[in-house]
Amino acid sequence: MRVLETVAEFRKGRREFVEEFRRTHGRDPSIGFVPTMGALHSGHRSLLERAALENDLVFLSIFVNPTQFNRPDDLAKYPKTLETDLALAEHARVSAVFLPSDGQELYPDGYRYRVSETEVSQRLCGLSRPGHFEGVLTVVLKLLQLARADRAYFGEKDYQQLTLIRGMAEAFFLDTEIVGCPTVREADGLALSSRNLRLTPEQRETAPELIRAMTEVSDLEQARKRLDEKGFAVDYLVDERLPDGRRRRFAAATLGEIRLIDNIALPEENP
Numbered sequence: 045m046r047v048l049e050t051v052a053e054f055r056k057g058r059r060e061f062v063e064e065f066r067r068t069h070g071r072d073p074s075i076g077f078v079p080t081m082g083a084l085h086s087g088h089r090s091l092l093e094r095a096a097l098e099n100d101l102v103f104l105s106i107f108v109n110p111t112q113f114n115r116p117d118d119l120a121k122y123p124k125t126l127e128t129d130l131a132l133a134e135h136a137r138v139s140a141v142f143l144p145s146d147g148q149e150l151y152p153d154g155y156r157y158r159v160s161e162t163e164v165s166q167r168l169c170g171l172s173r174p175g176h177f178e179g180v181l182t183v184v185l186k187l188l189q190l191a192r193a194d195r196a197y198f199g200e201k202d203y204q205q206l207t208l209i210r211g212m213a214e215a216f217f218l219d220t221e222i223v224g225c226p227t228v229r230e231a232d233g234l235a236l237s238s239r240n241l242r243l244t245p246e247q248r249e250t251a252p253e254l255i256r257a258m259t260e261v262s263d264l265e266q267a268r269k270r271l272d273e274k275g276f277a278v279d280y281l282v283d284e285r286l287p288d289g290r291r292r293r294f295a296a297a298t299l300g301e302i303r304l305i306d307n308i309a310l311p312e313e314n315p
């Protein structure tokens with residue numbers, strides 16, 4: 045596995061992997077790409093495994109993207125576990141890890157050029173995290189341009205993000221297919237998230253109440269009350285239909301400093 049630390053190295057490395065594959069197999073490889081912010085867990089692993097199953101080569105990126113953080117403390121405290129990340133990647137048969145060593149590497153333009161979306165990005169997480177999705181879409185477009193993968197893999201855990209990335213790929217005629225993967229959960233139901241590493245043991249015990257309230261209580265006011273009582277500050281808890289046409293229940297709530305999000309599919313209403 046190669047670790048590539050600049051845009052130039054990643055481009056060159058990609059070319060070399062493709063040429064090497066051509067030489068040994070007599071055809072072009074298919075490429076699967078998994079962009080992440082590191083602190084890898086089994087959710088990320090599931091994306092890498094799916095990518096390995098469906099493609100000849102798998103590229104992973106690890107980049108804590110500064111432009112998608114609307115709070116400087118959240119960026120500064122984002123967990124970093126590089127050594128175990130690289131071991132996980134190696135184990136998942138990743139060919140190359142793009143690991144920009146400098147926060148500015150992906151922003152030679154100084155973030156003057158941005159991708160924005162005007163509807164879906166203004167709802168749910170977009171309301172409490174101004175600029176977040178603009179940062180996400182911009183960095184994902186840059187990464188997709190560099191990886192030039194056949195398929196890129198994203199988790200349903202961040203369903204609003206997945207919807208926006210799908211929409212961007214369609215709107216800009218990107219050649220990469222956007223593949224959504226199911227949310228991976230702990231045994232107690234808590235959706236895996238790098239930010240879970242920052243929960244205190246007490247908060248970790250309370251955290252699965254979020255998905256319990258979402259699934260066990262059908263009345264949203266009741267569910268919100270239950271979460272308030274458990275010590276969550278609820279940002280939103282709503283049933284919405286995003287442009288992909290499926291109704292889902294979305295929630296975001298903070299426990300102490302840590303913002304947790306989750307979403308589940310809802311049964312379709314009878315016509």
Ligand code: AMP
Pocket residue numbers: 079080081082086087088090091197198199200201202225226227228229235236237238
């Ligand atoms: P992140 O490193 O948090 O930016 O996440 C990188 C990718 O992993 C995104 O596409 C996420 O949606 C996905 N992901 C994060 N947590 C999970 C999870 N629990 N299950 C499935 N995918 C996940």
